[in-house]
Amino acid sequence: MSKQLSYQLYHLIKRLTKAEKRHFKLYVKRNSSEKEPIIVKMFDAFDRQNEFDEEKISKVFSDLKPNTLSNHRAHLYEQLLSSIRLLHNHDxxxxxxxxxxxxxxxxxxxxxxxxxxxxxxxxxxxxxxxxxxxxxxxxxxxxxxxxxxxxxxTPDRAIELTKESQELRHQFYFSGSWSDLALKLYDYYLKFGPVKGKEQQEQVTSLFIENAPMQENALGGDTIFYYQSYVWYYHIIQNFPLCYKYAKLWCNLFDQNKILLEDEPEMYIRGYHNVLSSLFFCDDVKRFREELRRLEVFVDLRKDSFNENQLIQAFTYLETGKLNLFFLEGKFTEGAKYCDVFENKLKAYESRIDIHRKMVFQYKMASLKFGSGDFHGSLKHLNIIVNNPVSTLKEDIQSYARFLSLIVHYELGNDDLVYFQIKSTYRFMLKLKDFQKVHAAIFKFLRKSIYMDRKSLIPYFKELREELLVVIQDKFERRPMLYLDLVSWLESKIYDRPVEEVIRSKKIDKGA
Incomplete structure (x- = not known):
């Protein structure tokens, strides 16, 4: 039996609902003279497993020749898909x-x-x-x-069909071009994250201009890919007010088309995720709360009709919003407690969420626990990211995790580890071309301070704070500060206050 198809069968069967499993058995038995066809026995063997075990499956059917077993496996897979298609023919x-x-x-x-x-x-x-x-x-x-x-x-039938065909092909040219552009921008973001300087910004802008349809107004606001392209472009170049504008237009397109909303609720949810992300980066707490509540209401009203993919999307983006709200409000202790709740929720979806999203979740939890003063808890999440074998994707999170890990070890007094990690983190960031002025300032500070008496470091903390305040005037240098507020961390050292208290007081002053 092919292990690959057995693995696919296992995961397909585990995703089936009770109704789908019941329908499959009725469907298979409808024309069978056997009391229990062999593919039903094979189905049950897979269904009984809590974890995939190829050897156990083979032992159950040890009386069958390998070729015969392989044929039954392929037949089971096809019958499963046919059964699901028939059950969901209302789609x-x-x-x-x-x-x-x-x-x-x-x-x-x-x-x-x-x-x-x-x-x-x-x-x-x-x-x-x-x-x-x-x-x-x-x-x-x-x-x-x-x-x-x-x-x-009718006599004009040929003309009607030709006209319809030409109009659709015209639409496909523009919608296809916007779709291609949206995918290219998304691929760029997954690999490199947001731009880190003017040269990269010019590169992304060229990518956008060269691939956007010549007639921008043709089928612009009439296709979701048009809004997706602009959302990704402005997100990558970190123009979050304009990113919010196009994300909101994306959602408005669905609000104005109820049929589209019924057919593709996951795209609506994804649009709202981009609305929330833009507001998060704009530090707009009030509107963030309002939009998050709208998304929660939408999901609560429709979740019973969602398919599995839509439930995963709803979970991913709602939970991302909830975690981000803790940052916006400066409620790190409360957020750290919620991380334990969230991790239990995540277990139910873990095998169905992509590795990039998992890494982002780990970094958010690490940052919340750092802000709450739980440095050991923060390190647990950071190590998951740092030790992840997929090191070529989501490089910005890989960099930030290593950088935050340095700060955590410094807080824990692991001076020897800090000294070793400064070198490895420095090399890693240079390799990825992700070395910014913020990083350089922190590296310089750590090198000269790791073996010094912490009580004598107040002047150095003040000096570093003033340097960072100047550096972050450049928008390209602010990115490392989105989750890890280094200025507030330094102020907590200068004034001997918990970092959460420093950040929270700033949020209260802003009306958060």
Missing amino acids: PSIRIKELISYADVLHNKGLYEQSLIQLSRAKQLASKNKMDILKLEIIELEKKIETRYVTGS
Whole structure:
């Protein structure tokens, strides 16, 4: 048995609901003379496992030859997918494809008029749900029938189909271009994070200009990819007010189109995540609370109708918002306590959340615990990031984690570790070209202070604070300060106050 397909089967079966499992068994047994077909026995063997174990599965079916077992495995996988498709045929895309397949069957039987009726029903459904790719496929099938056979259609039918086809192709050019651009920008962000200087900003701007459609107004605000492209562009170059503007327009597009909202709620949720992220970076606590509440209400009202993918998206972005709110309000102790609750919630979704999102969650929890004074707890989360084997992605988080780890070890008095990590972290950041003035100032301070008496460091803390206040006037130098407020950390040392108390007092002064 192929281990890869066995692994896929295991995860597919574990994702099934009770209703889907029950429907599968009824579906398989409907035409079977066997009391319990072998693929049902195989299904149960996978379903009983709490963790995937290929050897146990093979032992259960040790009487079968490897080729026979492999065939049953492949058959089980296909039958599972067929069963799920039939159970969820209320989904518009599945129903449209089903009608297209009916049209193909009727066409092959020479029943052209009946075939066109099925295609007409499919096209109406595709138009209603704005599924233009499927609509174009339907039109091409209609053209095929109309050009080859006498169907008795209206005299202007050929002109109508040609016009529809041309309009859709025109739309696809622009929506496809915006889609490609959005994907390229997202890929850039995953690899490199936000820009770290003017040279990088010019590089991203060139990427945007070279790949954006020539006629910007053509199908601009009519496609979600248009807003996605602008959201990613402004997020990467750290223009968060404009990022918020386009993220809000993204959400407004769904608010104005209830059919689109029903069909793609995960894209609406993703849009709200970008709204919240922009407000977080703008330090706009009031509007952040309001938008987070709107997202919570939306999810609460619709979660019972969400599929599994939509539930994962809702969990990921709601929890990200909740964690970010602790930073905005300066409530680190409260946030650190919530981390324990959040980690238990995360276990239910852990295998279904991508590694990049997990790393971001770990960094947020590490930062909250650092702010609360729980340095050992912070280090636990930082080590997960630093020891992660996928070191070529989410490089900004990798850098920040190593940098924060230095500060944590300094707080814990692990001077020898600090001395060793200064060198390794320095090399890592140089390799990634992520070495900023903020980092240079901290490295310089740590080198000369790690073996000094901490009580005699007040003048050095003051000196470093003044240096950082000048450095962060440059917007490209502020990024390391988003979660780790180094200025407040230094003030906590200067005035002998907990760092949370220093940050919280600033938030209160701003009305948070």
